[in-house]
Amino acid sequence: MVHETNTDSPNEEPxxxxxxxxxxxSYGSGHMLNDITSSCWFTYLLLFLTDVGLTPRNAAIVMxxxxxxxxxxxxxxxxLIDRIGHFKLWHAGGSILVAISFSSVxxxxxxxxxxxxxxxxxxxxxxxxxxxxxxxxxAITQVSHMAMxxxxxxxxxxxVSLASCRNAFTMVANLSLYAIALSVFTVFxxxxxxxxxxxxxxxxxxxxxxxxxxxxxFLIGTKEPQLKQQIQSKNVSRISWAHWFKKAxxxxxxxxxxxxxxxxxxxxxxxxxxxxNDLGMGQSSKATVPAIIYICSxxxxxxxxxxxxxxxxxxxFFTIGAVLWxxxxxxxxxxxxxxxxxxxxxxxxxxxxxxxxTVTAISMESILVxxxxxxxxxxxxxxxxxxxxxxxxxxxxxxxxxxxPDVKSNCLLGLTHSVTRLGLGLLPSVCAxxxxxxxxxxxxxxxxxxxxxEPLLV
Numbered sequence: 001m002v003h004e005t006n007t008d009s010p011n012e013e014p015x016x017x018x019x020x021x022x023x024x025x026s027y028g029s030g031h032m033l034n035d036i037t038s039s040c041w042f043t044y045l046l047l048f049l050t051d052v053g054l055t056p057r058n059a060a061i062v063m064x065x066x067x068x069x070x071x072x073x074x075x076x077x078x079x080l081i082d083r084i085g086h087f088k089l090w091h092a093g094g095s096i097l098v099a100i101s102f103s104s105v106x107x108x109x110x111x112x113x114x115x116x117x118x119x120x121x122x123x124x125x126x127x128x129x130x131x132x133x134x135x136x137x138x139a140i141t142q143v144s145h146m147a148m149x150x151x152x153x154x155x156x157x158x159x160v161s162l163a164s165c166r167n168a169f170t171m172v173a174n175l176s177l178y179a180i181a182l183s184v185f186t187v188f189x190x191x192x193x194x195x196x197x198x199x200x201x202x203x204x205x206x207x208x209x210x211x212x213x214x215x216x217x218f219l220i221g222t223k224e225p226q227l228k229q230q231i232q233s234k235n236v237s238r239i240s241w242a243h244w245f246k247k248a249x250x251x252x253x254x255x256x257x258x259x260x261x262x263x264x265x266x267x268x269x270x271x272x273x274x275x276x277n278d279l280g281m282g283q284s285s286k287a288t289v290p291a292i293i294y295i296c297s298x299x300x301x302x303x304x305x306x307x308x309x310x311x312x313x314x315x316x317f318f319t320i321g322a323v324l325w326x327x328x329x330x331x332x333x334x335x336x337x338x339x340x341x342x343x344x345x346x347x348x349x350x351x352x353x354x355x356x357x358t359v360t361a362i363s364m365e366s367i368l369v370x371x372x373x374x375x376x377x378x379x380x381x382x383x384x385x386x387x388x389x390x391x392x393x394x395x396x397x398x399x400x401x402x403x404x405p406d407v408k409s410n411c412l413l414g415l416t417h418s419v420t421r422l423g424l425g426l427l428p429s430v431c432a433x434x435x436x437x438x439x440x441x442x443x444x445x446x447x448x449x450x451x452x453x454e455p456l457l458v
Contacts, residue, residue, distance in 0.1 A: 019158040026221030027152065028165030033095050033211025034141050035173030037102050037134070040207055041066070042268040043177070043290060044200065046399065048106060049127065051196045058124045060399030063269075066131035067392025071385045073139035078381020081144055087151070088224050090144035095215045097137025099208050104130040106200040139384070146362070146380040150369045151225035160309040163362040164301050167355060171298030173211070175291055180206045182287035244379060252442050253364045254383050256318075259435040260361040261387040263325055263428040264354050266394055270424040274332070278418055279340035289347055296351025297358075304359050311367070311444035314360045318439050321356025322432040324349050329432070333425030357432070367444050398423040 041063075049059035081090055104110055111126035112118045149162045181203055188199045244250045268290070275285040307313070328349045335342055369379050401419050 019153055019155065019161070022221065023152070024158070024161050024165045026218060027148070027162055028169040029214040030091060030218030030222060031142070031145050031166055032169055032173050032214030032218075033098055033208070034138055034145075035170040036177050036207045036211045037098060037204075038138065039174045039177045039268070040102075040106070040181075040203060041134075042265050043272055043286075044181070044203070045105070045131075046269060046395070047272050047286075048196070048200050052108075054120065054123060054127075056399040058120060060396040061124055062127040062131050063399075064392040064396045065128035066135040067388045067395075069132035070135035070139045071388035071392070073136045074143050074381040074384040074388065075378075076381075077140050077143045078147070078378040081147060081381075082378050086224070087144045087148045088219060088222070091141055092215075092219060094137045094140030094142075094144065095212070098134060098141060099212055101130055101134040101137060102208055103201070103204045105134055106197075106204040108197050108201075135388075139381075139388075142384060143381045146365075146384075148222075148225055149366055156367075157309050159366045160304075160307075160314075160359070160363045163366065164304045164359045167304075167359050167362070168298055168301035169214075170358075171294045171301055171355070174294035175298065176210055177203070177207055178287040178291040178294070180210075182284060182291075185283055185287065244382075247368075249368055249442060249444070250379070252438055253368045254386055255438050256364060256435050256442075257361050257383050258386040258390050259431040259438075260357045262390055262394060262431045263435075264358060265387075265391045266398075267350070267424055267428050269395055270398070270420050273420045274424050275340075275343060278420055279335070279337050279343060281340055281343075289343055292344060292347040293351040293354065296348050297355040300352050300355035301359060304355070309363070314363050314367075314444065315439055315442070317356050318360035318364075319436050321353045321360070322436045322439075324353035325357065325432040326429045328353060329425045329427075329429030331425075333421055333429075353432075357435075364442070364444070394423075394427065398427075 045063055046056075046059050049062055050056060054062070077090070081087065105127065109118070109123045109126040110130065112122055115122065145166075149159055152162065153159060184199050184202050184206075188195050188202075271290055271293075272286045275281045275289050276283070279285075281289075304317075328346050331342070331346045331349075335346070365380060365383060398419055
């Protein structure tokens with residue numbers, strides 16, 4: 001049963017007042033650098049590394065090293081932010097680290113150049129080191145930005161709108177990346193190794209520049225949240241980790257968030273391989289198919305910002321998104337190359353499903369935290385830990401299996417399916433199904449929402 005308390009009172013505290021458009025938009029822009037580099041990371045890293053000569057297993061090791069560094073950083077950063085505060089300072093420091101290190105991930109093997117050696121082991125180590133550094137900065141920025149939601153306002157509808165706006169900017173970041181990639185692939189239309197490195201170097205540099213512009217907008221337009229300082233000034237003790245571990249809802253939200261990120265990240269990482277190798281589409285499809293997904297996600301994310309939210313609606317919209325992914329995953333799994341252009345129709349449903357699942361999953365985190373602001377960063381950090389580690393291990397397992405020669409499996413229809421089809425079609429579908437089951441076991445406590453001060457679509 002969902003418990004809802006009516007707070008529609010004329011004496012409502014200022015901290016529960018709905019936010020205006022400018023506050024929500026400036027906050028949403030703060031994750032743009034992380035989002036555009038993350039999109040490049042999951043969409044093109046494995047493809048880039050295999051194109052420059054690494055085996056699928058070594059390429060997966062590079063990605064896994066970054067995911068592991070990201071996972072453990074989120075735990076420690078979450079604890080430090082809870083102790084120290086200063087969200088914007090952490091955000092700025094993480095953004096600087098991301099901007100400096102990301103170009104080196106796609107800029108070639110730096111240790112190989114210094115040592116004048118290009119052995120496979122040295123290349124793997126070199127790329128792994130910079131992948132880990134990049135992900136440390138990425139984790140710092142992510143945790144500080146996500147934890148700010150609960151410290152900006154106590155209004156539940158505004159919190160969902162902040163999460164939805166953040167997701168909308170994620171879509172803008174992804175679309176920007178694919179526009180940049182499509183332009184670069186068109187200009188440097190060559191498959192030689194030198195041109196491949198040049199392609200991704202330009203993509204990385206342009207992505208960093210665009211993302212940094214939005215970080216500046218965020219730092220200027222968003223005030224340091226005051227709710228945490230107000231609680232600390234009242235000498236309220238910091239919430240221990242054990243407080244969260246005793247809550248069944250913590251484990252339920254962690255499971256749903258982890259499964260949601262597995263769905264979105266694993267599918268994004270394998271999509272380029274799928275359209276090129278399995279469907280036999282042109283090189284431009286590496287940008288156009290993902291772009292359709294994120295256009296649809298962007299539209300849905302913007303629409304979601306205009307809604308009044310309740311616990312029932314969060315569960316319902318998440319379920320709709322997960323069901324859409326189940327059908328989409330089955331479609332991806334059975335789609336023959338002769339009908340390859342049906343991938344554009346599937347891209348629409350995948351985009352809608354991604355937006356519905358992501359926005360509502362992040363909103364579940366916000367409901368879990370509630371008004372317990374002295375432990376909010378740990379919650380976001382620990383839940384991100386499960387997300388990053390599971391994604392890294394899943395992709396490593398899939399790529400390691402892909403590295404084994406002639407690994408194919410036959411389905412009942414007599415069709416052969418690559419590991420890419422299995423990973424892109426069945427894995428997200430299974431995760432989506434499990435997440436539906438877990439979602440409907442939740443007992444979400446959510447106050448009756450107030451509308452926003454200004455509709456964002458006006």
